[in-house]
Amino acid sequence: xxxxxxxxxxxxxxxxxxxxxxxxxxxxxxxxxxxxxxxxxxxxxxxxxxxxxxxxxxxxxxxxxxxxxxxxxxxxxxxxxxxxxxxxxxxxxxxxxxxxxxxxxxxxxxxxxxxxxxxxxxxxxxxxxxxxxxxxxxxxxxxxxxxxxxxxxxxxxxxxxxxxxxxxxxxxxxxxxxxxxxxxxxxxxxxxxxxxxxxxxxxxxxxxxxxxxxxxxxxxxxxxxxxxxxxxxxxxxxxxxxxxxxxxxxxxxxxxxxxxxxxxxxxxxxxxx
Amino acid sequence: xxxxxxxxxxxxxxxxxxxxxxxxxxxxxxxxxxxxxxxxxxxxxxxxxxxxxxxxxxxxxxxxxxxxxxxxxxxxxxxxxxxxxxxxxxxxxxxxxxxxxxxxxxxxxxxxxxxxxxxxxxxxxxxxxxxxxxxxxxxxxxxxxxxxxxxxxxxxxxxxxxxxxxxxxxxxxxxxxxxxxxxxxxxxxxxxxxxxxxxxxxxxxxxxxxxxxxxxxxxxxxxxxxxxxxxxxxxxxxxxxxxxxxxxxxxxxxxxxxxxxxxxxxxxxxxxxxxxxxxxxxxxxxxxxxxxxxxxxxx
Numbered sequence: 253x254x255x256x257x258x259x260x261x262x263x264x265x266x267x268x269x270x271x272x273x274x275x276x277x278x279x280x281x282x283x284x285x286x287x288x289x290x291x292x293x294x295x296x297x298x299x300x301x302x303x304x305x306x307x308x309x310x311x312x313x314x315x316x317x318x319x320x321x322x323x324x325x326x327x328x329x330x331x332x333x334x335x336x337x338x339x340x341x342x343x344x345x346x347x348x349x350x351x352x353x354x355x356x357x358x359x360x361x362x363x364x365x366x367x368x369x370x371x372x373x374x375x376x377x378x379x380x381x382x383x384x385x386x387x388x389x390x391x392x393x394x395x396x397x398x399x400x401x402x403x404x405x406x407x408x409x410x411x412x413x414x415x416x417x418x419x420x421x422x423x424x425x426x427x428x429x430x431x432x433x434x435x436x437x438x439x440x441x442x443x444x445x446x447x448x449x450x451x452x453x454x455x456x457x458x459x460x461x462x463x464x465x466x467x468x469x470x471x472x473x474x475x476x477x478x479x480x481x482x483x484x485x486x487x488x489x490x491x492x493x494x495x496x497x498x499x500x501x502x503x504x505x506x507x508x509x510x511x512x513x514x515x516x517x518x519x520x521x522x523x524x525x
Numbered sequence: 526x527x528x529x530x531x532x533x534x535x536x537x538x539x540x541x542x543x544x545x546x547x548x549x550x551x552x553x554x555x556x557x558x559x560x561x562x563x564x565x566x567x568x569x570x571x572x573x574x575x576x577x578x579x580x581x582x583x584x585x586x587x588x589x590x591x592x593x594x595x596x597x598x599x600x601x602x603x604x605x606x607x608x609x610x611x612x613x614x615x616x617x618x619x620x621x622x623x624x625x626x627x628x629x630x631x632x633x634x635x636x637x638x639x640x641x642x643x644x645x646x647x648x649x650x651x652x653x654x655x656x657x658x659x660x661x662x663x664x665x666x667x668x669x670x671x672x673x674x675x676x677x678x679x680x681x682x683x684x685x686x687x688x689x690x691x692x693x694x695x696x697x698x699x700x701x702x703x704x705x706x707x708x709x710x711x712x713x714x715x716x717x718x719x720x721x722x723x724x725x726x727x728x729x730x731x732x733x734x735x736x737x738x739x740x741x742x743x744x745x746x747x748x749x750x751x752x753x754x755x756x757x758x759x760x761x762x763x764x765x766x767x768x769x770x771x772x773x774x775x776x777x778x779x780x781x782x783x784x785x786x787x788x789x790x791x792x793x794x795x796x797x798x799x800x801x802x803x804x805x806x807x808x809x810x811x812x813x814x815x816x817x818x819x820x821x822x823x824x
């Protein structure tokens with residue numbers, strides 16, 4: 253545990269020096285505030301407080317931004333050590349590869365938590381400031397924060413795995429962008445296209461829920477929207493969220509980070525310095 | 526007492542290329558061994574196997590009685606890579622605190638360790654601003670953490686100036702006196718000559734020679750050179766007396782002979798009396814001895 257912490261402290265310091273902490277936090281705060289301002293329109297709808305509406309918009313933002321931030325922080329994780337030539341020495345220390353990755357993960361999760369808490373928090377402040385009733389939506393805000401951290405953990409793990417597979421930072425960056433495009437953008441577009449072609453058929457009732465759970469980004473969206481019962485406010489792919497039991501999307505959120513880390517450790521073990 | 530490092534019949538292949546061919550060696554606690562060889566002779570491969578960084582194909586390796594790369598072995602072994610690299614955003618002190626924590630030692634020793642390698646003034650600067658020699662010293666400082674049973678140093682003095690180089694070997698002497706076994710590599714024989722107990726020469730993946738410098742000198746049995754300066758105008762009579770002599774450009778005559786013939790030859794030259802103005806005896810240089818062994822397989 254001490255060794256994981258030692259790795260984490262070093263990683264955090266490096267991320268801080270490289271301005272990652274301020275870039276991540278700044279990005280989240282900026283986007284969240286823009287959304288809070290833009291999302292003011294639907295206020296006053298049927299009994300939904302303003303913060304819950306903001307959370308629904310923040311969910312759509314987080315689906316894109318959290319995986320992006322996580323991949324940006326992690327793609328260098330293993331490949332960077334290989335390129336700098338720091339990996340051989342590190343591996344001669346009495347610390348396992350699992351512990352090295354867990355240490356990096358811990359540091360990056362702390363940064364991500366800080367960024368989403370400050371980002372969502374500032375949007376929540378705006379909502380509560382303009383509508384005292386909005387305080388009722390605090391529960392869904394907290395849920396959004398911890399589920400964003402889990403979503404981030406999945407993409408951090410995936411980023412380390414790609415980093416270990418690519419062994420060069422430039423290659424790892426390419427893989428990371430590809431993964432982001434496929435998992436966050438193209439996957440949903442493909443699902444939408446399929447819904448349009450097979451509207452209302454067996455695809456929508458049976459295959460679609462499975463397809464949504466199989467993608468951590470969609471599972472995150474479904475979980476937050478159905479938990480907040482804000483499905484109506486979101487629309488789009490999120491409209492299908494009602495069909496999926498809450499426990500299933502929650503399970504997907506918890507299982508994906510473990511799978512991603514397991515994948516990362518397996519890939520890292522194959523790297524010979 | 527069991528040796529700190531035992532390697533027997535170690536073989537490693539990279540595809541078709543045999544990087545190490547049945548290499549055997551032992552290193553006892555407190556002994557310093559220098560591994561010499563050309564680039565690509567197998568020095569780094571051997572070291573990486575001892576450190577457990579890469580697997581090997583056959584043979585046996587034990588480090589402090591354990592398998593190389595096991596966490597118990599790693600706790601006992603310190604390593605200095607050929608080009609010690611660190612994250613440029615960290616300061617020297619932060620980097621050492623990190624390494625101390627990874628070895629389960631108190632991070633507060635960081636500045637004291639930096640002082641031992643003469644970096645106490647640069648400890649609060651980022652490593653990105655360090656020169657190559659300074660980075661090498663940070664690398665050296667991290668090998669001093671705890672009391673390693675085995676120290677593996679890959680070309681440790683590259684990038685160090687002659688004074689730091691001497692300080693470096695002084696540090697090693699201190700460690701060896703405390704019982705640390707030291708395996709270091711170099712391609713400069715002149716440098717390791719006086720500061721190691723044993724020299725191992727690797728060539729094309731084979732251990733071609735092993736022993737003290739005196740052993741190697743005797744085994745190589747390289748010819749001794751004698752440089753004779755004739756008195757003016759006496760060159761023809763000298764070349765007549767020693768037809769095998771080779772004239773060099775500056776009027777000197779070069780003779781060479783086996784060790785055993787050295788004294789008789791000297792006696793013959795001395796007998797020429799006034800024809801000889803000066804005489805130098807040049808024993809085979811360390812580089813000659815090294816070349817003799819490392820080129821034996823036709824490299």
